[in-house]
Amino acid sequence: MKVNKNLLRNAGERVLLTGNEAIARGIIEAGAGITTAFPGTPSTQILDNLGPIAQQLGFHAEHSVNEAVAFEVAAGAALAGVRSVMVTKMLGVNLIADPLLVIAITGVNAGLVVVTADDPGQHSSQNAEDTRYFGMLGKIPVLEPMDGQEAKDMTKYAFELSEELQLPVFVRITSRICHSYFDVTFGEITPPKREGHFEKDPKRYVMVSTLSRARQPILTEKINRAAVINETNPWNKVILIDKGEITTKTNPFKTEFGIIASGLTYPYVEEVLEKTKVSAKVLKLATTYPLPKQLLNDYFEGLEKVLIIEECEPVTEMQVRAFAQREGIEVIIHGKEDQIMPRIGELNPDLVGGGIEKLFKVKFSEELTKPYLEVEEMLTKRVPALCAGCPHRATYYSIKEALRKSKKGGVILGDRGCYNQGVHEPIAGIDTCICMGASIAMASGMYQSGVKEPILAVIGDGTFLHSGIPSLLNAVQHKSKITVIIFDNSITGMTGHQPNACTGRNLMGEPTPEVDLVNIVNGLGIENIKVIESFQTELLQDTITRHLEDDGPKVIISRGECAILAGRERRITNEKVIRARVTVENCTGCKICMKKLGCPAFGWSSGENEHLLILPNCNGCGLCVQVCPQLAISIPREIQIPLKTKQVVAGK
């Protein structure tokens, strides 16, 4: 991966950065010694940006094998007195909860920051959970920046807060912050310190029940102290807005209406008030857990109703309501719980405006008049597809053909990765997709529950390493009759080609041993392993068909290079793609190629003699050549199937 020179610009410079890059810079400015993550949209690029410059600046950066490991690596450093950060999308917090909630009890000896990216609106996630609940669950402070500048500055500050409290700290962002661009002014870089030293103290670090119990009061004291520190957090601000305009005059300004906004919703509020000319006392809240009590007490002075605006769940709202009740403050609190604000989806200025419109008789949103509404009806969604030349398409084709010919049905348990794009027509190759690594264990569960159809699990190499290994071990011990197909491209493709243990290098670019999946699978006790190139569809089909009869768990490793990477390699070596060609006279327009493969390189010539067109994005994989019953497609080269990746072993 390339060095992003923007991140190394001088203090004082103003640079256009994504939220992800801003956080990476914040980590550099804080002088973190250990930085870890597991790739996951939307926050992947934080570590992607840190990896290539880590050795130059003297810190360690890794995409770890999974999130729990990533957090534990960071926690080890924090106990050894080295500043560390773990970055994850929100679903990864579910995995780190186990160590995180105990590290909160031991405490840390250097700043330990967890950056968590929630995904309201589910741009790229299987749920829309709100990780601030984990803050409350583990008594871990949560900071929420509203833009790129705050994302950078608050990340740096999070290390200081963590050290002051000797407690991990969350920086909570959302996908929109991750991917949006902001002009950010840089601060000084702190050189990272990595002179770790672990001072033994079993009473503090050996969390058996008796010793842990003794430390609970310390944790409670810390989170209470955090609330006091948050009173003076410089990013918490009360802003007076007089008929739409920000004012510093407290007199004669008067309003009974308050708005509390956190994260990137604050600028939406400002914009809505400006346009509607509403007056309000706005609290821009950066410390959403624990709440600063005195600040809130002062803020509530004179207010009769308060609207709470936040992404995902009513986490601030519930706390504020409880606070007002406890303090005996008479105020009506509006938000998601009374449906003034939507609880589902991502907020935007129009939705914030909608909430304010409900409480006041004002108008924010421009109506969509007839021509605009008519257009809305014409908009069909584009169906995502696997890339042209993707080896996963060939594997899915083989699985589906083998099952179709067997006439026994079949259940295909899917997993998380590019290959879950295989859910869409026309491939329609997976029946489930739950979470990282669920495919194999759930396949076992289906077999043990008496499902009679053939049961298959499909999982990529990165996901198999992440959490498929224990599931497969479990299937071996309980003799589950399942066929596991590992889609092996030896890289974490979906999130932008991060190296994993199979790749042969790490995030910092160091060469590492290429871990062989065959050895791992074999070591788990599987005898029946076949390694087949993905585009050898006949061999793949035959093997799957045979496996449907065999008892116990079987593994097929379907190997093929990621089409995007192969394309990049070709551009570097100036190798020309040999694209598929259509012999127009032979094409009958049956569309079997489209119905079975749905390749994005397929176009269609309409008119009298309808026929397939091959578009310039064809990567020359040759799969359509194998599928066309009319022999209307060909590739002008000697070997029709690209066999180039790794040596194909016949299997045992």
Next chain:
Amino acid sequence: MNIIICGVGGNGVILTTRILAQAAMKEGFNVRIGASHGLAIRGGTVVSYLRIGSDAKGVIMPQRSGDILLAFEPLEALRQMKLLKDNAKVLLNNDPYIGVDAHLGLSDYPELDEIISRLSETQELVEIEASKLAIKAGSQVMTNVVMLGSLASSEELPIKRDTLLNTVLDMVPPQTVESNKRAFEYGEQAFHEKQN
């Protein structure tokens, strides 16, 4: 000023937005780019919002507040119409990307003429044959630069022509500077021809 840039994955929507933002920063403006891309899906919908100057507030803009739409694909232009003010300037690359799903009847792609007439009904539409001009300049990859050339000619931007061109040339691979310059100029010419 609010500018919407849209297209499908692979069009260079985000890069184009960054170029415009960088140029606006050079002219001393505050900027915000709102973007969200889920998975790197080739051929999927991509949109970003560039907010310049006093509009550089939230990263998402309110509906019906867009001043300019730079669209690399017709259906995607239509998809963003609700974000536009009446009579906003729409620069459209009239080159439809019809996915396999539409060929299979899983989704419909409206007729190009229909899209054009819908857009012209409420907006000031200028069609640019940007894909073709980019190929003429050297590669279809430069379609976005052709569009930027047209946008510079429209005199809608608070950014000087040379500032924008130089920002383009700074941000593209060094060996492609000449062809990108050509692409930008083709875009300028195309816009002027449309106006005459």
